[in-house]
Amino acid sequence: MNDSRPRTLAEKVWDAHLVKKGEDGTPDLIYIDLHLVHEVTSPQAFDGLRAEGRPVRRPDLTIATEDHNTPTLNIDQRIADDTSRTQIETLRRNAKEFGIRLHSLGDVEQGIVHVVGPQLGLTMPGITVVCGDSHTSTHGAFGAMAFGIGTSEVEHVLATQTLPLKPFKTMAITVEGTLKPGVTAKDIILAVIAKIGTGGGQGYVLEYRGSAIRSLSMEGRMTICNMSIEAGARAGMVAPDQTTFDYVQGRPHAPQGADWDAAVEYWKTLPSDEGAVYDAEVFLDADALEPFVTWGTNPGQGVSLSDTVPNPADIADPNQRAAAERALEYMDLEAGTPLKDVRVDAVFMGSCTNSRIEDLRAFAEIIKGRKKADGVRVMVVPGSARVRIEAEMEGIDKIVEEFGAEWRFAGCSMCLGMNPDQLAPGERCASTSNRNFEGRQGKGGRTHLVSPVVAAATAIRGTLSSPSDLEDARDSAELVGA
């Protein structure tokens, strides 16, 4: 393990968590520092423990929150939908029985699991994080090794605090240059996925690096790592630096005093060594990037917003061509249509990709003092109850309401519509979330993935728009790059 071979960030975190090295092709056994739990993927895992009469090995390293099935209105009332109510009640019962900390609806720390971990300072550089949720990759923004697991693995971690795993391959994604005003972290990751494809990251942990990544806030880095899974990757990571340390410091679970100094000392050793070898490398030029939007039904089907809907006939690969044809049909789009001519029925500002305070600020900055387009429904859903409160202290709720949009309570909401927040069949939505699959936001609903600032401009104009399309475009320096 401790040979002097230059190692990548991912290899260092892996090595530091090795309980037992696998032999003859068997997996390594990895120690898990933080296990996040939500209502959708945990019930059978707890049932399994119960059946075996096993306790949770480390309740102190396990934390649960309610997010997928929670309503975003009238949260003090009984949950109307039977399935949602059962899921939530089951989690509450399990948390109580197994002694796990749970942040329930109405609690200030309730919210989307991937917003809650970082906000509490539970997510830290160099740790291993798992959750029965694919977007666990979000936490890699801190230089943690964070990945989604299935329900049987959830049970294994609950029981043992370890996980058998084969090492991942490593891919460096280097993004150099400076983003233009109005171009954000979301556009970087949409462009990366369009480039490598939804299977391009399969088997890899992606390490995002380069000057454009270094200059991003933690929120921006989380947006990027969040969507690593949409490129098929197991995880995404960014090496910790001063931006990371500043974000973590002072949070409820962050180390303090001498422990903090020691932690930072260690965290500084984590970035990939000079000369470390990656299994694959990808480069992206940040200067050339424009606001991005998806036109299809997977996150890799995206182009610059100033482009037109692509023509499947121009796609050489027959599988991709067929997929594009089907996507255009589902999306009710015609090849050659300028994307900026595409009218939307709804705008969703939320999800674990873009619902942190900085995302809300970026959105509010643009809509402030303006009115939404007629006939467009605009929903703003903070990622956690704490983000909601923080936003309200800054007056963002007022800006949202005066704009004509709905200010909701925290949760996954219309990202996947496991609660009443859904599109009607045929409705088209500009969404700051991470998946545009058929029916993702409601049966028959059509999703265009965008950044918060594109969502805001689209809500104002009623057609897919970037902030620079606004007639009274404000000084671009004002645009926050979230």
Ligand SMILES: CC(C)[C@H](C(=O)O)[C@@H](O)C(=O)O
């Ligand atoms: C419900 C859960 C298993 C799922 C995931 O793992 O990603 C959800 O969060 C999603 O975004 O589709």
Ligand code: SF4
């Ligand atoms: S916000 Fe969306 S992507 Fe994130 S955990 Fe919830 S459902 Fe999954």
